[in-house]
Amino acid sequence: MTSRLTFGVLGGDRRQIALAESLVLNGYEVYACGFDRTGFAADVKKGSLDDIVRECGIVILPLPVTDDGVFLKMDFCEDKIALDDSFAEQMRGKRVFGGMMERLYRTSAAWKEIDTADYYTREEFAVRNAVPTAEGAVEIAMREYAGTISGSRSLVAGFGRVGKVLARMLRGIGAEVTVSARKPADLAWIESYGYRPLLTADIGGGEPYDLIFNTIPAKIFNRRVLSDLRGCSLLVDLASAPGGVDFDAAEKIGIKAILAPSLPGRVAPKTAGEIIRDTVCHMMGE
Ligand code: NAP
Numbered sequence: 001m002t003s004r005l006t007f008g009v010l011g012g013d014r015r016q017i018a019l020a021e022s023l024v025l026n027g028y029e030v031y032a033c034g035f036d037r038t039g040f041a042a043d044v045k046k047g048s049l050d051d052i053v054r055e056c057g058i059v060i061l062p063l064p065v066t067d068d069g070v071f072l073k074m075d076f077c078e079d080k081i082a083l084d085d086s087f088a089e090q091m092r093g094k095r096v097f098g099g100m101m102e103r104l105y106r107t108s109a110a111w112k113e114i115d116t117a118d119y120y121t122r123e124e125f126a127v128r129n130a131v132p133t134a135e136g137a138v139e140i141a142m143r144e145y146a147g148t149i150s151g152s153r154s155l156v157a158g159f160g161r162v163g164k165v166l167a168r169m170l171r172g173i174g175a176e177v178t179v180s181a182r183k184p185a186d187l188a189w190i191e192s193y194g195y196r197p198l199l200t201a202d203i204g205g206g207e208p209y210d211l212i213f214n215t216i217p218a219k220i221f222n223r224r225v226l227s228d229l230r231g232c233s234l235l236v237d238l239a240s241a242p243g244g245v246d247f248d249a250a251e252k253i254g255i256k257a258i259l260a261p262s263l264p265g266r267v268a269p270k271t272a273g274e275i276i277r278d279t280v281c282h283m284m285g286e
Contacts, residue, residue: 018273063099136263
């Protein structure tokens with residue numbers, strides 16, 4: 001019989017494995033579907049979609065719910081679950097959580113009548129997710145840059161959640177940190193934290209950097225700006241698609257540029273899964 005407090009973890013990547021395990025460790029009964037090619041460290045019940053429909057009152061979908069807009073994201077299973085009217089109808093009567101849910105809503109009109117919520121849009125999710133994102137950026141720089149971060153001239157473009165956490169980490173390792181922003185208040189905060197403030201519009205104005213990390217989801221690093229940053233050894237683009245870097249121009253100019261999406265799931269699936277768990281639990285509490 002369906003229990004409101006039995007969780008169904010349906011599809012996803014290593015974050016959802018950690019999510020399912022941590023829910024079990026918190027005392028919940030958890031069914032998981034879409035993980036045929038992997039195991040669980042805790043007592044997660046591997047099941048089918050039918051098992052989840054029958055047993056679970058709460059269903060947690062992955063982040064993103066779908067990559068292609070047609071099938072549920074399932075990295076550990078050959079079978080596919082189509083996102084269509086039939087899938088939506090099976091979720092009727094349940095509380096359904098997921099990440100980037102607008103992609104799911106486009107697959108069936110029935111979602112309008114189903115109790116859904118998007119954990120990806122929550123501020124606490126984005127703030128906590130900034131930590132594994134920043135650690136992933138530092139890991140890329142350590143791997144790809146021939147020098148040390150310590151003593152490097154590092155630029156962080158953007159002073160949002162990721163920019164703030166990353167700037168703090170880089171300085172902790174000993175980098176000379178410049179941070180760009182467009183709002184005077186942010187520039188004042190950047191200065192007060194002891195970083196070098198730079199107006200985003202002035203990036204490429206002659207200052208040399210060894211490492212650049214972009215967090216701005218707009219094409220700031222275009223051909224003109226990149227030509228002015230010719231001496232830069234590595235540019236890591238963290239911003240979501242379409243990103244902030246003209247990669248063709250970077251290659252022609254000779255700047256090694258790396259697009260680095262989905263870092264939390266790649267570098268810290270355990271923490272990323274726990275962040276999803278905590279966010280869903282907050283939303284349920286409300
Ligand atoms: P955020 O808090 O919204 O920060 C974005 C920053 O970019 C802010 O400083 C913002 O300035 C600035 N910005 C936005 N549009 C701009 C424009 N047109 N011109 C100049 N500055 C602009 O976002 P976040 O949470 O730090 O995330 C940053 C990006 O990383 C997003 O695209 C996010 O989706 C992505 N992300 C990637 C990963 C990954 O694994 N790679 C993980 C998490 C997030 P204002 O405050 O003035 O608007």
